[in-house]
Amino acid sequence: MSQNSQRVSSPSQNHNGKNQxxxxxxxxxxxxxxxxxxxxxxxxxxxxxxxxxxxxxxxILGLGSLFIDFISNTEALMYGFFxxxxxxxxxxxxxxKTKNTKSWDxxxxxxxxxxxxxxxxxxxxxxxxxxxxxxxxxxIHRIKSNHLYNYLxxxxxxxxxxxxxxxxxxxxxxxxxxxxxxxxxxxxxxRERCYYCNSLLLK
Ligand SMILES: [Zn+2]
Numbered sequence: 001m002s003q004n005s006q007r008v009s010s011p012s013q014n015h016n017g018k019n020q021x022x023x024x025x026x027x028x029x030x031x032x033x034x035x036x037x038x039x040x041x042x043x044x045x046x047x048x049x050x051x052x053x054x055x056x057x058x059x060i061l062g063l064g065s066l067f068i069d070f071i072s073n074t075e076a077l078m079y080g081f082f083x084x085x086x087x088x089x090x091x092x093x094x095x096x097k098t099k100n101t102k103s104w105d106x107x108x109x110x111x112x113x114x115x116x117x118x119x120x121x122x123x124x125x126x127x128x129x130x131x132x133x134x135x136x137x138x139x140i141h142r143i144k145s146n147h148l149y150n151y152l153x154x155x156x157x158x159x160x161x162x163x164x165x166x167x168x169x170x171x172x173x174x175x176x177x178x179x180x181x182x183x184x185x186x187x188x189x190x191r192e193r194c195y196y197c198n199s200l201l202l203k
Contacts, residue, residue, distance in 0.1 A: 023172035023189070026105075026159050027202040030168075030181075034200065038182060039163035043099050050091040054084040103162040106135035108152050112142075133158060133167075143167075147179060147186070161202075168202045178203055 058080030065076030110132040118125040129149035133141045141160075148167060152158065157170035166181040178187050178201050180194035187194055187201055194201060 023175065023203050024170070026168055026170055029200045029202055030161060032200055035164065035182075038199070039099075042163075043095075046095055046099060050088060050095065054088045054091070057081070057083040057087065098165070099163065101160075101162040101165055103160060104135045104137075105157065105159050106133045106141070108132070108154050108156045108158060109134045109140075110154055111149055111152075113149075133160075135160070147184065151177075151179065172203055 058077050061076040061080035061083075062073060065071050065073045108131060112130040112132060114128040114130070115124045116126045116128060117123065128144060129146050131143045131145060131148045131152050133143060135141065152167075152169065159168045159170070160166075161168060161181055164181050166179070166184060168181060169175070172178060172189065175189050178189050178191075179185070180187060180197060180199055181202050182199040183194060183197040185194055185196040189203070191201055193199065
């Protein structure tokens with residue numbers, strides 16, 4: 001994939017002649033098989049869960065019809081399978097939206113805050129933070145996220161990692177922290193792996 005072929009953090013000479021890690025570029029650690037394994041595992045888990053849940057409809061209705069008279073066992077099973085299919089259609093739509101996402105690159109074009117007022121209308125109950133990102137095809141994504149709001153600035157280049165559904169910043173040079181692209185935990189920039197889930201940090 002061409003989008004994964006960009007330069008990653010690599011030792012380079014600074015003006016003192018010492019090796020210094022330059023944290024510029026999207027990391028090629030994303031190609032580590034631990035990430036694809038994780039995505040496959042998550043996908044299988046949600047598919048399994050959807051099929052398991054769908055199977056509950058005919059089972060409940062089939063069993064229920066044994067104890068009630070006004071519906072035959074065959075009818076009950078038919079309704080059960082019908083409900084299972086309807087459920088699966090919705091489940092697969094959700095699955096495609098959340099699990100089969102594609103990677104893309106973009107740029108932060110702004111940040112927004114929404115102040116949610118309380119019932120009386122005068123006190124601010126909560127603040128919702130958004131980062132506005134334009135991807136390379138011109139689509140605008142409005143991402144609701146407190147940590148990205150603080151982590152990203154306007155003009156930052158970012159990559160959205162499909163399957164993981166998390167963002168990576170292109171230039172991490174001046175950063176003291178980095179977010180795990182699997183569990184979104186905040187890590188010190190010096191770490192190689194996430195302190196919480198042990199995934200490789202993309203730098
Ligand atoms: Zn993690």
